[in-house]
Amino acid sequence: DFLIKDDISKELAQRAASEMMKTKPIETAVRVKHGFNISDKINPYHAALASFISFPIGATLPMLAILMVNRSYKVASTSFGVLLALIITGYLAARIGNNDRKKGITRNVLSGLFTMTATYLIGRLLHK
Known part of the structure; x- marks a missing residue:
């Protein structure tokens, strides 16, 4: 949903989200949802x-x-x-x-x- 709000098509947004979640799901979720890089804080x-x-x-x-x-x-x-x-x-x-x-x-x-x-x-x- 966050990518769709940025004027990206739903299909591309889903593909991008899937790709980002493959390697570091927790870091990606925190960065996207809260707007900061977890490795900078912890x-x-x-x-x-x-x-x-x-x-x-x-x-x-x-x-x-x-x-x-x-x-x-x-x-x-x-x-x-x-x-x-x-x-x-x-x-x-x-x-x-x-x-x-x-x-x-x-x-x-x-x-x-x-x-x-x-x-x-x-x-x-x-x-x-």
Whole structure:
């Protein structure tokens, strides 16, 4: 349909679409539907480097919060440690991938807080 909108005959459009989908169907579908080349946006080396850096930072800050704070403040301090780790790792991942830093931080914080809250609530339910 996208090729027909560009004033190409239906037969030629179908033939062109079939030809383009033969070699790299996912890349072609993303390029046609969303208007960008997937290989320009996704870099496995950036993802690996971001993970390599994020794991120790994401684990160290909450662990320090657990180990260094009085028992009555552990949940709050751990939550703060996780939030700080999410901000730092979101920023670093966006910077490594040359992406928007605010979006990277926001995405990381929201998904991390959702995951942390769900995990905490499930733990509370199972603990009772």
